[in-house]
Amino acid sequence: MYDAAVVGAGFGGLAAAADLTYRGYKVVVFEASNELGGSAGKFERSGYRFQSGATVGMGFEPGGVLDNLFERLGLEKPPMKKLDIIMDVHLPDRTIHYYRDRHEWYKEMSRVFEGPGSTFENFYDEVFKVGQLVDQLTDKLPVFPPRTMGDYAYLLTLVNENSLRLLPYMTQTVEDRLKKHGLDQHRMFRTFLNGELMDSVQTSVEKCPAFLGFAALQTFHKGAFAVHGGLAESAAKLAAYIREHDGTILMRHPVHSIEKGEAGFILHSKRRSTFQARQVILNNSVHNLHDTLTEDLSSQSYIRPRKETAKKAWGAYIIHGGVDADVFQNTDVLYHQFIDPHHPDDLHNGGQFLLSLSEPEDRLMAPEGKRSFTLSTHTDITPWWESDHYEAEKRWMKEKLIRTVEHYFGGFTDQLDVVLPGTPVTFEKWLRRKDGKVGGYAPDGKYSWLSSYSIRTGIPDLYQCGDTVFPGAGTLGVTLSGLMAAKQAAKGLK
Structure with missing residues (x-):
């Protein structure tokens, strides 16, 4: 009997398992594939290492979520390069250098966007202010949106003068704030923001709740890193910690079903093997929830299959490749975004996409004289399954x-x-993402956060984490959700 079972060794699952191991609990992690990290994992072909999905390292800055986790566990972070330019954003008539440093970014906005520089500065001043307020709340690991009286009671303890300042931004969209600053008709600035929000929050300015959008926009400026060998190196360190502290990680062990037992949960894996655990944390996406639970458990969840299927979610079209290093000899920038400003509302299927490059000297990622790269864009899911x-x-x-x-x-x-x-x-075949859905749900209005999912499934002692629950996509968001789930699971184990 394990104290806790974690299904899925993505960053959310590994963070949850490492946290529970640190607290002294007996933990088992199930991973269906032979690689750690989930959508931030890796695979190797033809002498190259490719990152499965997410590539930019977030949360490693001093005081950041992953920095704090590694420090608490006594782990040394893998080698990484701090990025002065987060990415170059390419449009047909200009290239925008997206600087991490706040003041350098303000100067760049004055250079590339027509209009008074102070207007853009005022908007980003607000972005940083609101983003900091959101960070102060999420650092306390609340269950959000709240589902139980205990969740509401804990949120009440976090209410103060600062948190109350967030309320207006929870009832407005990013576009509402653009109007406030007189920027809603600034096509180029709007196009830029749409590109960044589509990449981070899966939606555009008119549909994005202001507090979520601002939190995402300011995250880039706290610290962006290229991790030597890819983000999978960080996943490997978390896994090593779990194993070294008597935790168990079972690779190539898909969990086919979970049922309720007399003393907890029974998890069925390959070759009819079964495992028992008092608490369960699912890191295999809400999209897969009802396929994993028995019918009896599934009926207890507040997440209804029909409602879940109807929610808007994107897929991804991705290219992993290798190229001669000489092609990029005139730039030191590792991340590039390409936006078609002629179709600013069509930011998927190639209308907006990212190019991630390995560092020239990173021999874990590519042979000498070569660079590995990833191209990725959002795409509608249905046509890929129906197309002849x-x-x-x-x-x-x-x-x-x-x-x-x-x-x-x-x-x-x-x-x-x-x-x-x-x-x-x-993505469905190799990462087991049902229907190929990736990156969480796409917000569709100022109040869409009210219908988002928290770590609670509605089933006692069974939680979920990952990009489909608050606070959302990216290694930073899924790590936070994993820590939130671990915090609640630990309460049930006392």
């Missing part, structure tokens, strides 16, 4: 993205060494 022309669509998207990169970095096409495209079908 799947391979043709897959090839068309690949050519579209590569052609765009070639426009800015001449020689890219000719110097390609490895090209491995993937679609939502690929």
